Amino acid sequence: MIQPGKTIGVLGGGQLGRMFAHAAERLGYRVHIYEPMADGPAGEVSAREVNQSYTNVEALTAFVRDCDVVTYEFENIPVEPLWKIENLVPLHPHWSVLETCQNRMREKTWLRKNGFPHVPFAEVEAGDDLAAAIRRVGLPCVVKTADFGYDGKGQIKVSDEASLAKAVAAFARQRCVIEKFIDFKCELSVLVARGSTGEVKVFPVAENIHTRHILDFSIVPARVPDAVRTEAEKLGLAIVEKLNVVGLLAIELFLTDRGEILVNELAPRPHNSGHWSLDACATSQFEQHVRAVCGLPLGDVSILSPSVMVNILGDAWKWQGEELVGDANWAAILAHPRAKLHLYGKKEPRLGRKMGHFTVTAATADAALDLARELKARL
Numbered sequence: 001m002i003q004p005g006k007t008i009g010v011l012g013g014g015q016l017g018r019m020f021a022h023a024a025e026r027l028g029y030r031v032h033i034y035e036p037m038a039d040g041p042a043g044e045v046s047a048r049e050v051n052q053s054y055t056n057v058e059a060l061t062a063f064v065r066d067c068d069v070v071t072y073e074f075e076n077i078p079v080e081p082l083w084k085i086e087n088l089v090p091l092h093p094h095w096s097v098l099e100t101c102q103n104r105m106r107e108k109t110w111l112r113k114n115g116f117p118h119v120p121f122a123e124v125e126a127g128d129d130l131a132a133a134i135r136r137v138g139l140p141c142v143v144k145t146a147d148f149g150y151d152g153k154g155q156i157k158v159s160d161e162a163s164l165a166k167a168v169a170a171f172a173r174q175r176c177v178i179e180k181f182i183d184f185k186c187e188l189s190v191l192v193a194r195g196s197t198g199e200v201k202v203f204p205v206a207e208n209i210h211t212r213h214i215l216d217f218s219i220v221p222a223r224v225p226d227a228v229r230t231e232a233e234k235l236g237l238a239i240v241e242k243l244n245v246v247g248l249l250a251i252e253l254f255l256t257d258r259g260e261i262l263v264n265e266l267a268p269r270p271h272n273s274g275h276w277s278l279d280a281c282a283t284s285q286f287e288q289h290v291r292a293v294c295g296l297p298l299g300d301v302s303i304l305s306p307s308v309m310v311n312i313l314g315d316a317w318k319w320q321g322e323e324l325v326g327d328a329n330w331a332a333i334l335a336h337p338r339a340k341l342h343l344y345g346k347k348e349p350r351l352g353r354k355m356g357h358f359t360v361t362a363a364t365a366d367a368a369l370d371l372a373r374e375l376k377a378r379l
């Protein structure tokens with residue numbers, strides 16, 4: 001057990017690291033952040049921040065020598081440098097988990113190999129005939145680069161000849177996966193924590209609404225039949241065991257019209273769709289991640305109230321065309337007795353950039369969603 005008072009190193013310095021640092025510091029840990037860019041959201045609230053490249057093994061080695069355990073909050077960290085620190089300090093989840101999850105091709109191949117339900121896909125190597133591969137899968141489909149995708153970046157939906165040409169122009173020289181377009185009923189996510197002792201806890205399943213590929217609303221509890229919830233939880237537990245995760249694993253799912261659950265993506269870290277847990281759960285996902293990587297007993301994951309989380313993008317600020325002309329109407333959220341505002345301290349709002357979120361609670365998930373939409377409109 002890594003006792004409170006010890007030092008946790010975090011690779012990555014964004015908002016997930018910031019909220020992780022808050023949770024760790026409440027339990028008496030010191031947090032050190034390793035992040036290439038200065039002045040990030042996490043470094044600002046942590047005991048120490050090192051700004052070096054992820055591939056600088058010397059700097060990374062010096063960083064981990066001061067830590068008692070290391071984790072990460074960002075998926076696109078190269079794994080090779082992590083091999084070199086493996087014997088210096090416990091790293092959770094293990095780098096092999098990161099390696100599987102950070103590349104769509106490896107992730108989807110892993111799901112297929114282990115018999116987990118996933119979105120059917122075709123693999124395309126750099127230089128292969130992408131147009132022919134797209135035609136083989138059939139339209140509509142989604143072309144996604146194997147590496148570095150997030151918030152809809154690195155993917156194009158192909159539904160006609162024009163979008164096919166666009167996808168070929170953008171991605172022909174990269175490794176890609178082509179997925180069937182799934183006309184899903186809704187999107188769900190399940191977050192599972194597994195401690196170094198093997199103890200596991202599953203957070204209540206969330207229902208997620210994306211707008212332009214970016215998470216917009218997370219609704220808890222998900223408005224799906226109990227059987228779907230139970231199956232999603234079982235699937236989550238099975239994946240976490242098979243991947244041998246210590247820490248948190250977020251699993252994004254599609255629920256199809258036929259009631260099938262398909263895995264879309266895996267993320268070995270706290271996840272945007274779990275932010276509601278800060279305000280509406282006995283234990284937040286961030287605290288759970290601290291507990292899991294430090295070998296503490298895991299916390300209770302009971303829902304305290306139905307709730308909805310709303311992402312706040314830079315778009316919420318006042319813009320005239322491309323020009324920023326004013327702040328968002330924070331008072332609309334702050335004045336409401338059932339709303340909680342979280343801002344990440346990012347210096348510069350930009351369109352499409354995640355700047356914060358707010359959570360509302362209500363008697364039912366539907367009522368929470370109505371209130372969330374109302375407050376979002378007033379923001």
Ligand SMILES: Nc1ncnc2c1ncn2[C@@H]1O[C@H](COP(=O)(O)OP(=O)(O)O)[C@@H](O)[C@H]1O
Binds near residue numbers: 150182187210213
């Ligand atoms: N095969 C698909 N069929 C239908 N919608 C999809 C498909 N793949 C992705 N999407 C939509 O795009 C969103 C983002 O895609 P995702 O694969 O999760 O990538 P990322 O979150 O890394 O950008 C999904 O949450 C979903 O709304």
Ligand SMILES: [Mg+2]
Binds near residue numbers: 151252
């Ligand atoms: Mg996703």
